[in-house]
Amino acid sequence: MDGLDLLKKDWEKSDSKYPKLTYDEIYKMILKKSSSIVKWIFIISLIELGLGLFLIVLNPTLENSIESPKWLDVFYYATFPVIVYFIFLFYKNYKKINATDSAKTLMQNILKTRRTVRHYILFNLIFGGILVVVSSFIAYMQMENNLQLLNGSSEAMKYTVVIFVILLITLLILGVIYGIYYLLYGILLKRLKQNYKELKKLEA
Amino acid sequence: MNTELEHSFVELLEKHQNIIHKVCRLYTNNYDAHNDLFQEITIQLWKAYPKFRGDAKFSTWMYRVGLNTAITLYRKSKRSIKTQDFEGVSFKIKAEDYDDTEEEQLKLLYKAIHKLNDIEKALVFLYLEDKDYREISATLGISEVNARVKMNRTKTKLRNILNA
Numbered sequence: 001m002d003g004l005d006l007l008k009k010d011w012e013k014s015d016s017k018y019p020k021l022t023y024d025e026i027y028k029m030i031l032k033k034s035s036s037i038v039k040w041i042f043i044i045s046l047i048e049l050g051l052g053l054f055l056i057v058l059n060p061t062l063e064n065s066i067e068s069p070k071w072l073d074v075f076y077y078a079t080f081p082v083i084v085y086f087i088f089l090f091y092k093n094y095k096k097i098n099a100t101d102s103a104k105t106l107m108q109n110i111l112k113t114r115r116t117v118r119h120y121i122l123f124n125l126i127f128g129g130i131l132v133v134v135s136s137f138i139a140y141m142q143m144e145n146n147l148q149l150l151n152g153s154s155e156a157m158k159y160t161v162v163i164f165v166i167l168l169i170t171l172l173i174l175g176v177i178y179g180i181y182y183l184l185y186g187i188l189l190k191r192l193k194q195n196y197k198e199l200k201k202l203e204a
Numbered sequence: 205m206n207t208e209l210e211h212s213f214v215e216l217l218e219k220h221q222n223i224i225h226k227v228c229r230l231y232t233n234n235y236d237a238h239n240d241l242f243q244e245i246t247i248q249l250w251k252a253y254p255k256f257r258g259d260a261k262f263s264t265w266m267y268r269v270g271l272n273t274a275i276t277l278y279r280k281s282k283r284s285i286k287t288q289d290f291e292g293v294s295f296k297i298k299a300e301d302y303d304d305t306e307e308e309q310l311k312l313l314y315k316a317i318h319k320l321n322d323i324e325k326a327l328v329f330l331y332l333e334d335k336d337y338r339e340i341s342a343t344l345g346i347s348e349v350n351a352r353v354k355m356n357r358t359k360t361k362l363r364n365i366l367n368a
Contacts, residue, residue: 002363003309003312003313003362003363003366004359004362004363006306006309006310006313007310007313007332008331008332010310011226011332011333014226014229015222018221018222018225018226018229019225020221021218021221021242022218023214023215023218026214026217026218026221026246027210027214029242029243029246029247030210030213030214030246030247030250032243032247033247034244034247034248034251035244035279036244036247036248036273036277036278036279037276037277037278037279038277040279098252098255099248099249099251099252099268099269099272099273099277100252100255100256100265100268100269100272101272101345102268102342102343102344102345103271103272103275103276103323103326103343103344103345104344104345104346105345106272106276106277107276110276188279191322192276194321194322195275195276195321195322195323198321198322198323199323199344199345199346202346202350202353202354203346203347203350
């Protein structure tokens with residue numbers, strides 16, 4: 001007998017071999033919380049969305065010590081609708097994730113939701129980076145103008161330290177975001193991506 | 205709250221629970237992991253149940269959610285690292301039911317299945333459950349032709365592992 005026929009025969013007869021869970025045991029299970037990757041993606045995405053907002057709030061141009069030009073403030077406030085749009089898009093994509101879809105559609109929707117957050121983070125990093133660089137430059141220019149008024153180099157040193165601290169904090173935040181990404185892609189999405197690739201390979 | 209819904213769901217699941225056990229059998233290789241996956245599939249089914257419409261068979265709907273959970277949604281817990289032998293736990297085959305060669309062969313078969321990737325396991329599962337290519341194609345989201353091609357390749361792969 002062919003191995004697969006034997007397997008099928010065994011499979012058909014296997015019903016009696018499985019444990020029989022009672023009504024109460026199953027009921028207890030539905031009260032428990034899911035630990036699916038979608039849940040984790042949701043939590044990590046919320047952290048990322050929060051971090052993005054934090055990055056914007058940290059905007060150095062808002063600090064009183066720096067007189068920022070009006071256009072920079074306008075530029076800054078213009079990002080709020082964009083952020084709201086990203087959050088809306090994330091929610092919409094997240095809602096589309098449905099365990100009753102085909103395996104491929106389900107994987108596509110999960111990856112799409114992730115992509116929204118990745119684009120959001122990218123937007124924040126680029127925008128935040130521009131803001132930090134421009135503001136630091138403006139601050140430096142102001143410092144240069146005031147340099148003549150300063151006696152000695154202690155004040156100039158202070159400004160330099162502030163700029164360095166801003167850059168350092170920015171780098172630190174970037175590091176944290178990178179860490180979260182590493183965690184997410186490395187652990188959560190590895191298997192999904194492998195399986196998605198396997199399905200895509202079939203269609204090629 | 206929702207007690208009517210809970211009751212009808214748990215009753216249906218109790219009746220059809222073997223479908224979940226069978227998914228778990230192919231995707232896990234120890235008792236703890238089996239229970240973990242069983243629980244996650246149950247939770248996913250429960251979450252999707254309010255949207256379940258009677259026009260699909262409950263069991264067909266279970267196949268889809270069960271496989272989706274095993275392939276995509278399930279996050280392997282730390283507990284599944286334990287290497288307790290599956291055969292030795294709760295599914296021990298009674299010696300009188302099989303002759304030794306068959307039992308040995310079956311052990312090898314399940315071992316070979318565990319070596320397949322997640323998509324191949326899904327194909328083996330759907331084959332064992334006698335699903336036609338239309339349903340296989342709809343469950344996985346690939347064309348019928350590709351499902352057929354992949355199924356044949358998977359069977360050949362299994363035979364090769366067995367004959368090696």
